[in-house]
Amino acid sequence: MKQLNVKELNVLAARIRLETLRVIHSRGFGHVGGSVDLAEMLAVLYGAAMRFDPKDPRWPDRDWLVMSKGHAGPAAYAVFGLMGYYPMEEAYTLNHPHTRFPSHTDRLLTPGVDLTTGSLGQGASTAAGAALGNRLDGRDSRVYLVVGDGEADEGQVWEAFHFACAHKLDNLVVFLDMNGYQLDGSTAEILDHGNLPGKIAAFGLYTQQVDGHDVAAIYHALEAAHAHTGGPSCIVLNTCKGKGATFAETNHAHSSSPTEEQWQQALAAAEQALDAAMKA
Amino acid sequence: MSFELIGKHEKDARASRDAIVTTLDELMAADPSVCYVDCDLMGCLNTKGLWKKYPDRALQAGIAEANAAGVCAGLAATGKKVFFHSFGTFSSRRCYDQIYMSAAYAGLSVRVLGSDAGVTAAFNGGTHMPLEDAGMYLSIPGATVIDACDYDQLYSITHGLADTEGVSYTRFVRKDVIQVYAPGAQFTIGKGAVLHASDKDVCTVICSGIMVDEALKAWEQLAAEGVSVRVIDMFTWKPLDQELVIAAAAETGCIVTAENHNVTCGLGAAVARCLAGSRPTPQEFVGVQDRFGQVGPQDFLMDEYGLRAADITAAVRRAVARKS
Ligand SMILES: Cc1ncc(C[n+]2csc(CCOP(=O)(O)OP(=O)(O)O)c2C)c(N)n1
Numbered sequence: 001m002k003q004l005n006v007k008e009l010n011v012l013a014a015r016i017r018l019e020t021l022r023v024i025h026s027r028g029f030g031h032v033g034g035s036v037d038l039a040e041m042l043a044v045l046y047g048a049a050m051r052f053d054p055k056d057p058r059w060p061d062r063d064w065l066v067m068s069k070g071h072a073g074p075a076a077y078a079v080f081g082l083m084g085y086y087p088m089e090e091a092y093t094l095n096h097p098h099t100r101f102p103s104h105t106d107r108l109l110t111p112g113v114d115l116t117t118g119s120l121g122q123g124a125s126t127a128a129g130a131a132l133g134n135r136l137d138g139r140d141s142r143v144y145l146v147v148g149d150g151e152a153d154e155g156q157v158w159e160a161f162h163f164a165c166a167h168k169l170d171n172l173v174v175f176l177d178m179n180g181y182q183l184d185g186s187t188a189e190i191l192d193h194g195n196l197p198g199k200i201a202a203f204g205l206y207t208q209q210v211d212g213h214d215v216a217a218i219y220h221a222l223e224a225a226h227a228h229t230g231g232p233s234c235i236v237l238n239t240c241k242g243k244g245a246t247f248a249e250t251n252h253a254h255s256s257s258p259t260e261e262q263w264q265q266a267l268a269a270a271e272q273a274l275d276a277a278m279k280a
Numbered sequence: 281m282s283f284e285l286i287g288k289h290e291k292d293a294r295a296s297r298d299a300i301v302t303t304l305d306e307l308m309a310a311d312p313s314v315c316y317v318d319c320d321l322m323g324c325l326n327t328k329g330l331w332k333k334y335p336d337r338a339l340q341a342g343i344a345e346a347n348a349a350g351v352c353a354g355l356a357a358t359g360k361k362v363f364f365h366s367f368g369t370f371s372s373r374r375c376y377d378q379i380y381m382s383a384a385y386a387g388l389s390v391r392v393l394g395s396d397a398g399v400t401a402a403f404n405g406g407t408h409m410p411l412e413d414a415g416m417y418l419s420i421p422g423a424t425v426i427d428a429c430d431y432d433q434l435y436s437i438t439h440g441l442a443d444t445e446g447v448s449y450t451r452f453v454r455k456d457v458i459q460v461y462a463p464g465a466q467f468t469i470g471k472g473a474v475l476h477a478s479d480k481d482v483c484t485v486i487c488s489g490i491m492v493d494e495a496l497k498a499w500e501q502l503a504a505e506g507v508s509v510r511v512i513d514m515f516t517w518k519p520l521d522q523e524l525v526i527a528a529a530a531e532t533g534c535i536v537t538a539e540n541h542n543v544t545c546g547l548g549a550a551v552a553r554c555l556a557g558s559r560p561t562p563q564e565f566v567g568v569q570d571r572f573g574q575v576g577p578q579d580f581l582m583d584e585y586g587l588r589a590a591d592i593t594a595a596v597r598r599a600v601a602r603k604s
Contacts, residue, residue, distance in 0.1 A: 118407025191342030
């Protein structure tokens, strides 16, 4: 990992959040809540942890990102654009005809996307497969898997955890985005998980829980996850669905169709947050 | 069956999903054995009101379709009349074995609802675009398979589903649909609706779902050119109204099928199988030509996949030219 530089990572997180909003604004509506809440995690991954080459997206020695909650595509498109996989403006074509930037991440369309997702739960298994494949090839590449707490309703997520533990995939790091909401409302009222981090730990993953909007906390948890051997790790992120998007932060909406005025407010607020991070 | 065509090609102010919501409400109020299971998509079907009103029978199974399908089969085994909803991709592909074995094979009735039929999944993109869902259900022995076109049809059919035994699958559009039928229309599951017919017809267009309005526009264009065609809304893909198909083939001599679905395994394939066995007839297939879905506005996708009235008129000309 690169040395921890909190200010740098906070600036990157603010940029990711702003660009995520711009990407979705280009279509006018979309999955804002579950995209913007990943900004800090993605900043730590791409700003300090991951090995990647924007000029060679399929570089065999890269680390992998599997956005199993595929509807958070816009956050991935933001960070890939900022890292130079393509000019950022190109991603301002979200969901337009023949775009390379669809709602859900697609490995055949977007440079930087390692595995195709959209049907929730499936990325957990493909990530486990990729971790196993990299190990078979003798590579030390890591696979970072992002799962939603609603997504964790899917049995397939638990089948993948079971598999990853049984096969001792210590090159697999799971981020569980525990924002407490899914599509129809809160995870507690839809299908209560009970103690979700506890269940993940009981499956055998080395599990930590951190403030998902604190880059230093995420950084340190990642260091510990990397140091863990003998099986997969999980970092449970306590996040706020809609974090930093003025129209989604309090209602935690799954999908938002703000008015243009609300968009301008949200974009201005995100620009201010970026300014503040740079001045900090 | 009784219906009246509106013929204006205008969007209905009502969201078609509300035909299902209203029906479920009526059924649940009248019959305490009616249950409805959803997979975190009540907001999309607009059934959060039912969730509040019938908290013990309108159930959230979470984002876990395979389990939900199995739960539905178990509920059915205790005599419940079960409706099960998710997006069409997930209420088919994501739970197929559970529906196939735990429900259909075991002789249990589950009424599966698949929203966002075909290209109407639009902005959710290729991963959410069911183009083979109905084909999968066609493959289940004894299943009933429906592709509904508008609010009033969906309303009538959903009532009919309550009394349909076995596994059924109904695909539909959630929101914006063209209003094809006047309010109060009544449909019989398993019978095609003949929308235009005359003894001068030189071809029959057999269609369903969003293709019905395109077929009606094609009928107008062809009529203006002096070409008369028959139009059948075949909203039930299975059991297919074979008698009607064979009669149309005999009387008009060629067939065009039009579906918002992959042509490899849908309405066209079902019609072709029916005719090949009893009355081989030239047939042209309008529909998605063995491709995956993709993201974009519905209008763009209908152009992209050749699901327009113009594609139907061109297919009619090809079919007529093939008559011997
Ligand atoms: C198998 C499957 N079922 C349903 C959906 C529809 N869907 C998309 S996102 C979503 C809610 C996801 O909740 P969560 O995983 O908590 O994501 P977050 O709140 O972090 O955005 C649902 C039900 C889907 N994409 N895949």
